[in-house]
Amino acid sequence: MARPRTAAGRARRVHERLALEYPGTAVELCELNHTNPFELLAATILSAQCTDARVNMVTPTLFARYPDAEALAHAEPLEVEEIIRSTGFYKNKTKSLIGMANALLDRFGGEVPTAMSDWVTVPGVGRKTANVVRSVAQGLPGLPVDTHVLRLAHRLELTEETDPVKVELELNPMVPAxxxxxxxxxxxxxxxxxxxxxxxACGTCTLADFCPSAGLFA
Structure with a gap:
């Protein structure tokens, strides 16, 4: 099969290959345990500088104690800090969680918003977090750009941009919404x-036959 000559062509090939390698819906592919948009939002905030596995260890206790925005908005910060301590940066994350819950309660009737323009006004939430929840829990278009997406987008030469928002906007037209x-x-x-x-592991990578960076790390 001929190597794609354009970034858009490579993106399409990546999309095809990885769909075979990692089948499933967005909900099935997401490794953060959740049952609704609010839980995924909180888990995504906790996932900053932390593994999904570690987040999944603390969220059952967090969600049992604070199942919705109203409960979390009125939480005692020290109690939240103790629950989420093992995820790291727990003081800042507690402020983000409680601030997020108060924003949902004050501005959106306790519900998680859907519009990106509303999302980015919520404390602790940027486009990446918004796109995770939009695409996984709300069935809406969203392409989260984290460090992995940024790294692979560069290695596959899908973009030369380094700002995550610019990378997202450049990748968006290459993938069906x-x-x-x-x-x-x-x-x-x-x-x-x-x-x-x-x-x-370029030697076992399903993208190696057309990846511009394959073999450069041996």
Whole structure:
């Protein structure tokens, strides 16, 4: 099969290959345990500088104690800090969680918003977090750009941009809107399992036959 000559062509090939490697819906591909948009929002805030596995260890207790925005908005910060301490940066994350809950309660009737313009006004929430919840829990277009997506987008020469928002906006037209979340989640999984930051496993990578960076890390 001929190597794609353009970034858009490579993105399409990546999308096809990784869909075979990591099948499933966005909900199935997401490794943060949740049952609704509010839980996924809180879990995503906790996932900053922390593994999904660690977040999944603390969220059952957090959600049992604070099941919705109203409960979390009135939480005692020290109690939240104690629950989430093991995720790191727990003081800042507690402020973000309680601030997020108060914003939902004050401005959106306790519900998680859907419009990006509303999302980015919520404390602790940027486009990446918004796109995670939009694409996974709300069935809306969203392409989260984290460190894995950023790294693989550069190695695959899908973009030269370094700002996550600019990367998202450049990748968006390359992927069907309804599949952007799945694309991102698959790239994230591939970045974690195969195309790591320090020692990518190019020899076993399903993208190696057309990846411009294949073999450069031997």
């Amino acid at each position: 309804a599949e952007r979340g799945q694309f991102s989640l698959r790239v994230i999984l591939h970045g974690r399992r195969v195309c790591s930051a320090r020692k990518p």
